[in-house]
Amino acid sequence: MPSAYSQPVFPYVRHPDQDARSPAHHSVIIVGAGPVGLSLAIDLQLRAIDAVVIDDNNTVSDGSRAICHSKRTLEILDRLGCGDAVADRGVRWNAGKVFFQDDLIYRFELLPEPAHKRPAFVNLQQYHFEQCLIDRLRETGGSVRWKNKLTGVTPHSDRVIIDIATPEGNYRLNGDYLVAADGARSATRGLLGLECKGQEFQDRFLIADVLMKADLPAERWFWFDPPFHRNQSALLHRQADNVWRIDFQLGWDADPDLEKQVQRVGARIRAMLGEHAEFELQWVSVYTFQCRRMEKFRHGRVLFAGDAAHQVSPFGARGGNGGIQDGENLAWKLALVATGQAPDRLLDSYDAERGPAADENILHSARSTDFITPKSAASRTFRDAALLLAKTCPFARGLVNSGRLSSASTLVGSPLNTPDCAAFSGAMVPGAPCADLPVLHDGEPGWLLDFLGGEFVALYFCSDDRDIGAIEAALRSLPVTVRLLRVSLQPASFGGATLFDVEGHARQRYDAKEGTLYLIRPDQHVAARFPMFAVGPLRSALARAIGAAS
């Protein structure tokens, strides 16, 4: 099959740990150098935590796989220092179209609100995405131990011992914590005899990466029952390098080996794009999918993240994006625990926060699947009714479900949240990921999220600097670093390092008034918010946010 892309081969390099007399020790061992393991590794590297990544392979993913990277993922990558690498390489998109039979029934916008740094999505093949992360990990001084295969996991109360096989024999490592980011067929899960339970869907999908020059917009196009593929669905996405992703629903009875044949795939694509379409097939796969999860994501000193912990259907781009959010949730917690700044039980909150997020992703993707693949005649009838109405009745577009696309999880009900003590409006409830804002800094335009960084931040909406000295002194008395970030609601400049809410969105997005103070977690989620600064409540909220509240 012709290919415009050839996978890199990363060399196996012997590590001094393999020659150690007794097993070397590392704070965190990450199994799996996919998007989740790599982003977590960069995060830990930036936090100066000693982390090792092992992977049984020696290259990036084959095929495009997870292509839709959400706004939240890009914001996380911005904090990790590779948001631009991914965004510049990929294809931005904010809109989608839904077709039913011969008609376009509606177009939708995923980011209807202006003034955000990142678009709703950037499409980029997973192999490019992983390459960006590998490059960034290297820049930060980290690396991956390629061709290091996990063969044994022995959890203890105070550490985890793991056995690794390499082309040059076996060796052993000790870790304080092990993060299993080793995918849907997690070796770690298998070695520990743990289950991942749920629902398998009785349908098959053909997925093709097609290299072609096409004059189509960068939008997500979804067809129900199109003339070129009757009684099934189809999906088209633009990726980088003139590669297009096309998914065809095949039904449960399809023969996967037959359907992967180049001529057969080619015929399907010509039916879609026209007899004279010129294209090359880069990658073809036939897949089924499951919606399932492990009951708990934390098992002592072993933590499961991404597909290893939970799997969803691809409709909604919730697999990769959910996994990246798992990694970001873990990174700061592991760092605080590893440096003795927070108790080990902070890691329990990983399961408490990402478990419900996984449930939400599974719920949405299962519902999408039921709409796309109706399980009964009545279900099919209602689906078609909704599609028929959607062209002329806006309400029915809310019922059409071709995938509810990934948005950042609000960690409602997290034990780390401090409930509001005053009335606030807006979306920035405790547990919410911070909304972006255009800001001015030293007269230069920028974005709020880029200034939040990866520490605890006291985000203080205040236009005068009278109390700043006292506040900074109070913050210094806290047990964990909390950086003060002042955002002025006034257009005019005043002294000191601060930001200006240049377009006036803070009042609406943060319900910000003079003196409003947010405690923001290192993963840029809201921990607490107050109508004014007071050190006592801030201290309590911080203790709660690091799992140290009694």
Next chain:
Amino acid sequence: MSTLNLENNLAAPDDFYQALIDVHRGLTDEQSALLNAKLILLLANQIGDLEVLKAALAKAREGWR
């Protein structure tokens, strides 16, 4: 809090019933099923209240397990 109204709420029940039957005239069973589904979705949107809709769904399901 509204509840499912089981008392008559139609000013002209016979007129409604006739219109409901008439609208299906000339349709195949499959087309009728699709029309009913569209009608349910339109009416559900008009009602809006999920509690009322769930009560109606449960009432319609009564008698079957």
